[in-house]
Amino acid sequence: xxxxxxxxxxxxxxxxxxxxxxxxxxxxxxxxxxxxxxxxxxxxxxxxxxxxxxxxxxxxxxxxxxxxxxxxxxxxxxxxxxxxxxxxxxxxxxxxxxxxxxxxxxxxxxxxxxxxxxxxxxxxxxxxxxxxxxxxxxxxxxxxxxxxxxxxxxxxxxxxxxxxxxxxxxxxxxxxxxxxxxxxxxxxxxxxxxxxxxxxxxxxxxxxxxxx
Numbered sequence: 001x002x003x004x005x006x007x008x009x010x011x012x013x014x015x016x017x018x019x020x021x022x023x024x025x026x027x028x029x030x031x032x033x034x035x036x037x038x039x040x041x042x043x044x045x046x047x048x049x050x051x052x053x054x055x056x057x058x059x060x061x062x063x064x065x066x067x068x069x070x071x072x073x074x075x076x077x078x079x080x081x082x083x084x085x086x087x088x089x090x091x092x093x094x095x096x097x098x099x100x101x102x103x104x105x106x107x108x109x110x111x112x113x114x115x116x117x118x119x120x121x122x123x124x125x126x127x128x129x130x131x132x133x134x135x136x137x138x139x140x141x142x143x144x145x146x147x148x149x150x151x152x153x154x155x156x157x158x159x160x161x162x163x164x165x166x167x168x169x170x171x172x173x174x175x176x177x178x179x180x181x182x183x184x185x186x187x188x189x190x191x192x193x194x195x196x197x198x199x200x201x202x203x204x205x206x207x208x209x210x211x212x
Contacts, residue, residue, distance in 0.1 A: 044073040048112045051101045052157065052165045055085075055093035064090075066097035067169025069189075070105070077193065079108070080165075080182040082172035094119045095138035097169070098126075100179065102145045102152075111150045116157040123156045164192030 044050055053068045064087045070078035081104055087093040098115060105113050117123055125131060126146075131139035146152050159166075167189045174180055185193055 068101035
Protein backbone atom coordinates (compact mmCIF):
# COMPACT_ATOMS: atom_id res chain seq x y z
CA UNK A 1 0.00 0.00 0.00
CA UNK A 2 1.41 3.43 -0.97
CA UNK A 3 1.98 6.06 1.71
CA UNK A 4 -0.90 8.33 0.68
CA UNK A 5 -3.30 5.38 0.39
CA UNK A 6 -2.26 4.05 3.78
CA UNK A 7 -2.69 7.47 5.43
CA UNK A 8 -6.15 7.86 3.91
CA UNK A 9 -7.12 4.33 5.03
CA UNK A 10 -5.80 4.97 8.52
CA UNK A 11 -7.74 8.26 8.80
CA UNK A 12 -10.99 6.57 7.73
CA UNK A 13 -10.63 3.60 10.07
CA UNK A 14 -9.44 5.78 12.95
CA UNK A 15 -12.57 7.92 12.55
CA UNK A 16 -14.73 4.80 12.76
CA UNK A 17 -12.94 3.60 15.89
CA UNK A 18 -13.25 6.99 17.57
CA UNK A 19 -16.98 6.91 16.89
CA UNK A 20 -17.23 3.43 18.43
CA UNK A 21 -14.69 3.67 21.23
CA UNK A 22 -14.16 7.33 22.05
CA UNK A 23 -10.71 8.87 22.22
CA UNK A 24 -7.77 6.68 23.26
CA UNK A 25 -7.06 6.35 26.96
CA UNK A 26 -4.48 8.79 28.28
CA UNK A 27 -2.66 6.09 30.25
CA UNK A 28 0.55 5.04 28.49
CA UNK A 29 1.52 1.41 28.00
CA UNK A 30 5.08 0.52 27.08
CA UNK A 31 4.47 0.21 23.35
CA UNK A 32 6.33 1.12 20.16
CA UNK A 33 4.84 1.36 16.68
CA UNK A 34 5.90 1.44 13.08
CA UNK A 35 9.52 0.48 13.17
CA UNK A 36 9.63 -1.77 10.12
CA UNK A 37 11.98 -4.73 10.03
CA UNK A 38 13.35 -4.99 6.48
CA UNK A 39 13.22 -8.74 6.03
CA UNK A 40 16.08 -9.79 8.28
CA UNK A 41 16.66 -10.63 11.92
CA UNK A 42 17.20 -7.70 14.25
CA UNK A 43 18.84 -8.75 17.49
CA UNK A 44 17.29 -7.80 20.82
CA UNK A 45 18.76 -6.69 24.10
CA UNK A 46 19.64 -9.71 26.22
CA UNK A 47 16.68 -10.90 28.26
CA UNK A 48 14.07 -10.00 25.66
CA UNK A 49 11.94 -12.46 23.70
CA UNK A 50 10.69 -11.71 20.17
CA UNK A 51 7.23 -12.93 19.19
CA UNK A 52 6.24 -12.90 15.53
CA UNK A 53 2.54 -13.49 14.89
CA UNK A 54 0.33 -13.97 11.85
CA UNK A 55 -3.31 -14.78 11.18
CA UNK A 56 -3.88 -15.82 7.58
CA UNK A 57 -7.49 -15.92 6.45
CA UNK A 58 -7.80 -18.72 3.89
CA UNK A 59 -10.82 -17.77 1.79
CA UNK A 60 -10.51 -20.72 -0.58
CA UNK A 61 -10.71 -23.09 2.40
CA UNK A 62 -13.26 -20.99 4.33
CA UNK A 63 -11.14 -21.08 7.45
CA UNK A 64 -8.72 -18.95 9.45
CA UNK A 65 -5.60 -19.90 11.35
CA UNK A 66 -3.20 -18.17 13.73
CA UNK A 67 0.43 -18.78 14.55
CA UNK A 68 3.35 -17.40 16.49
CA UNK A 69 7.09 -17.92 16.85
CA UNK A 70 9.09 -17.02 19.97
CA UNK A 71 12.83 -16.47 19.62
CA UNK A 72 15.51 -15.34 22.03
CA UNK A 73 17.69 -12.25 21.82
CA UNK A 74 20.21 -14.09 19.62
CA UNK A 75 17.59 -15.41 17.22
CA UNK A 76 17.45 -18.93 18.65
CA UNK A 77 14.18 -20.83 18.65
CA UNK A 78 12.25 -20.71 21.92
CA UNK A 79 8.79 -21.98 21.03
CA UNK A 80 6.02 -21.73 18.48
CA UNK A 81 2.28 -22.27 18.20
CA UNK A 82 -0.53 -22.59 15.67
CA UNK A 83 -4.29 -23.01 15.85
CA UNK A 84 -7.40 -23.12 13.67
CA UNK A 85 -9.83 -20.38 14.70
CA UNK A 86 -13.08 -18.73 13.79
CA UNK A 87 -13.25 -15.07 12.84
CA UNK A 88 -15.27 -12.66 10.78
CA UNK A 89 -12.37 -10.82 9.12
CA UNK A 90 -8.60 -10.68 8.84
CA UNK A 91 -8.37 -7.88 11.45
CA UNK A 92 -10.00 -10.03 14.12
CA UNK A 93 -7.93 -13.09 13.17
CA UNK A 94 -4.65 -11.15 13.36
CA UNK A 95 -5.70 -9.81 16.76
CA UNK A 96 -6.44 -13.38 17.90
CA UNK A 97 -2.89 -14.38 16.91
CA UNK A 98 -1.41 -11.63 19.08
CA UNK A 99 -3.72 -12.51 21.97
CA UNK A 100 -2.83 -16.20 21.90
CA UNK A 101 0.86 -15.32 21.77
CA UNK A 102 0.46 -13.02 24.77
CA UNK A 103 -1.30 -15.70 26.79
CA UNK A 104 1.40 -18.25 26.04
CA UNK A 105 4.19 -15.78 26.81
CA UNK A 106 2.64 -14.90 30.18
CA UNK A 107 2.10 -18.56 31.09
CA UNK A 108 5.78 -19.26 30.42
CA UNK A 109 6.95 -16.40 32.58
CA UNK A 110 8.40 -14.18 29.88
CA UNK A 111 8.80 -10.72 31.36
CA UNK A 112 9.97 -8.73 28.32
CA UNK A 113 8.60 -9.41 24.85
CA UNK A 114 8.68 -7.64 21.51
CA UNK A 115 5.65 -8.43 19.37
CA UNK A 116 6.16 -8.16 15.60
CA UNK A 117 3.15 -8.23 13.25
CA UNK A 118 2.79 -7.35 9.57
CA UNK A 119 -0.63 -5.71 10.04
CA UNK A 120 0.34 -2.04 10.42
CA UNK A 121 -3.18 -0.77 11.15
CA UNK A 122 -3.71 -3.33 13.92
CA UNK A 123 -0.42 -2.36 15.59
CA UNK A 124 -1.33 1.32 15.41
CA UNK A 125 -4.74 0.70 16.97
CA UNK A 126 -3.18 -1.14 19.88
CA UNK A 127 -0.45 1.44 20.41
CA UNK A 128 -2.84 4.40 20.29
CA UNK A 129 -5.11 2.91 22.94
CA UNK A 130 -8.12 2.05 20.77
CA UNK A 131 -7.97 -1.58 21.94
CA UNK A 132 -9.18 -0.68 25.43
CA UNK A 133 -12.83 -0.17 24.45
CA UNK A 134 -12.96 -1.84 21.05
CA UNK A 135 -15.94 -3.94 19.99
CA UNK A 136 -13.44 -6.60 18.94
CA UNK A 137 -13.08 -8.78 22.07
CA UNK A 138 -9.55 -9.92 21.16
CA UNK A 139 -8.35 -6.32 21.21
CA UNK A 140 -9.81 -5.69 24.66
CA UNK A 141 -8.10 -8.85 25.93
CA UNK A 142 -4.77 -7.73 24.45
CA UNK A 143 -5.08 -4.39 26.22
CA UNK A 144 -5.83 -6.14 29.50
CA UNK A 145 -2.79 -8.40 29.17
CA UNK A 146 -0.55 -5.42 28.38
CA UNK A 147 -1.46 -3.85 31.72
CA UNK A 148 0.11 -6.71 33.67
CA UNK A 149 3.49 -6.50 35.35
CA UNK A 150 5.74 -7.03 32.34
CA UNK A 151 7.18 -5.09 29.41
CA UNK A 152 5.57 -5.40 25.98
CA UNK A 153 6.75 -3.65 22.83
CA UNK A 154 4.84 -3.78 19.54
CA UNK A 155 6.46 -3.31 16.14
CA UNK A 156 5.27 -3.53 12.57
CA UNK A 157 7.33 -5.96 10.47
CA UNK A 158 7.27 -6.50 6.74
CA UNK A 159 5.40 -9.51 5.35
CA UNK A 160 8.71 -10.75 3.94
CA UNK A 161 10.05 -11.02 7.47
CA UNK A 162 6.89 -12.85 8.62
CA UNK A 163 7.01 -15.76 6.15
CA UNK A 164 8.13 -18.32 8.73
CA UNK A 165 5.23 -17.76 11.09
CA UNK A 166 2.86 -17.45 8.13
CA UNK A 167 3.85 -20.97 7.07
CA UNK A 168 3.45 -22.25 10.62
CA UNK A 169 -0.05 -20.76 10.92
CA UNK A 170 -1.26 -22.07 7.55
CA UNK A 171 -0.21 -25.62 8.51
CA UNK A 172 -2.36 -25.58 11.67
CA UNK A 173 -4.03 -28.94 12.35
CA UNK A 174 -6.46 -30.36 14.88
CA UNK A 175 -9.77 -29.06 16.14
CA UNK A 176 -10.77 -25.42 16.17
CA UNK A 177 -9.40 -23.42 19.12
CA UNK A 178 -6.99 -26.23 20.02
CA UNK A 179 -3.55 -24.73 20.50
CA UNK A 180 -0.66 -26.74 19.08
CA UNK A 181 2.73 -25.89 20.63
CA UNK A 182 6.07 -26.57 18.97
CA UNK A 183 9.10 -26.93 21.21
CA UNK A 184 11.31 -27.33 18.12
CA UNK A 185 10.94 -25.65 14.72
CA UNK A 186 9.00 -27.70 12.16
CA UNK A 187 11.00 -28.62 9.07
CA UNK A 188 8.75 -26.60 6.74
CA UNK A 189 9.70 -23.22 8.28
CA UNK A 190 13.37 -23.82 9.06
CA UNK A 191 14.62 -22.25 5.85
CA UNK A 192 12.88 -19.00 6.76
CA UNK A 193 14.35 -19.05 10.26
CA UNK A 194 17.74 -19.81 8.76
CA UNK A 195 17.46 -16.76 6.56
CA UNK A 196 16.56 -14.62 9.58
CA UNK A 197 19.35 -15.55 11.97
CA UNK A 198 21.91 -17.05 9.55
CA UNK A 199 22.48 -20.32 11.35
CA UNK A 200 22.97 -23.82 9.95
CA UNK A 201 19.82 -25.82 9.29
CA UNK A 202 18.73 -27.48 12.52
CA UNK A 203 21.33 -25.64 14.61
CA UNK A 204 18.87 -24.02 17.01
CA UNK A 205 19.39 -23.59 20.76
CA UNK A 206 17.29 -25.77 23.03
CA UNK A 207 14.14 -24.35 24.56
CA UNK A 208 15.13 -21.30 26.55
CA UNK A 209 13.73 -20.21 29.87
CA UNK A 210 12.43 -16.68 30.21
CA UNK A 211 14.83 -14.02 31.36
CA UNK A 212 13.96 -12.15 34.48
